[in-house]
Each structure stands twice: as C-alpha cells, then as structure tokens.
Amino acid sequence: MGDFWVFGYGSLIWRPGFAHVETQRARLYGYRRSLCVRSHVHRGTPERPGLVLGLDRGGSCVGLAFRVPGDLHDEVVGYLRARELVTHVYLERTRLIRLDAGKTVEAICYVVDRNHTQYAGNLDEAEAARIVSGATGQSGRNEEYVLNTLQHLEALGIRDHWLERVAGRLGPA
Secondary structure, eight states: OOOEEEEESSHHHHOOOSOOSEEEEEEEEEEEEEEEEEESSSSOOSSSOEEEEEEEEEEEEEEEEEEEOGGGHHHHHHHHHHHHOSSSOEEEEEEEEEETTSOEEEEEEEEEOTTSTTBOOSOOHHHHHHHHTTOEETTEEHHHHHHHHHHHHHHTTOOOHHHHHHHHTTOOO
16 A cells, blocks of 8 residues: 555644654645634533534645655554544545645545534634633643644644634633
C-alpha cells in the first residue's frame, strides 16, 4: 500500500500524535469546521457538557493534510480510530481534499454523525459560546480548547470567522 493522507481540522492540527512525512494546508469541500459535538468527558461532563469541533455538512474547511507512509497504515489508522471513534460521534470517511500545491488527493477524514446523541446541531455563535463558557472536562477547560485551536489556526494563516466570533464572546481564557 502506498502513502496516504489524513485531514486535520481541529486538535489534529496542533496535536496529530502520529508519524507523518509531509504536512500541507488543504481544503475539504462540502464540510465546515463547527463546534457541533457535545463533550461529556474531555471538555465537559454529562451534567455540564462542553463543545468540541466536528466536520459538519456544508461549506468548506481549510486545515492540514498529513502524508503518512503506507507501511504505517495499520498503526496510524488504529491510533486515529482509538482517538476519534471512542463514542462513535465521528464517522471515518475518505474524501477528496485539495492541497495548497493544487493537487487533489484522497484523505481520511472524521466527520460528525448527525444522528448521534452528542451532535449539537447548527448553533449560532452566542449559543456555542454560552455552552463552552465554564465547561471543564478531563482534558481541561473548554475555553482553552477553543482558544488554543484558534491560536494554531491563526499561526498557520487559516481564518475561521465563525470560530473567531465564538472566541470573541468567551473573553480571556
């Protein structure tokens, strides 16, 4: 099996956790980055859920594409499945992405399952900020997750206007 690509749009951007030999900015069409997943463990609790990012239908999303050597396929896909499919709120899909260099490649993507109980739907900025504010889970404060993601996007020159507006309503972390 040859090399393969993985598309990251949230925490995979700043903490991929797997070996790769190349990283490029890329765009996935047909999905957008959204705080649409209720977090009951990492960024919230069952009593006070937070929100984490998912790829939801509509629009497009700029993120990072990681090229992984084919001989690491089983190891990396196993790692990604253990990380992303814990509660099965994400669906593993192969989608075409467009690399910044102009080439179109297939990539493994994790998109939100709209039928899952953790799917929060299409929230406006005010509602998303209200849910994020004060939520804390095993991995820390929900505000830190949002602001950290936004910081990493900005460092890469990736704008996400909706996430910026949500963060603007959170105040300092």
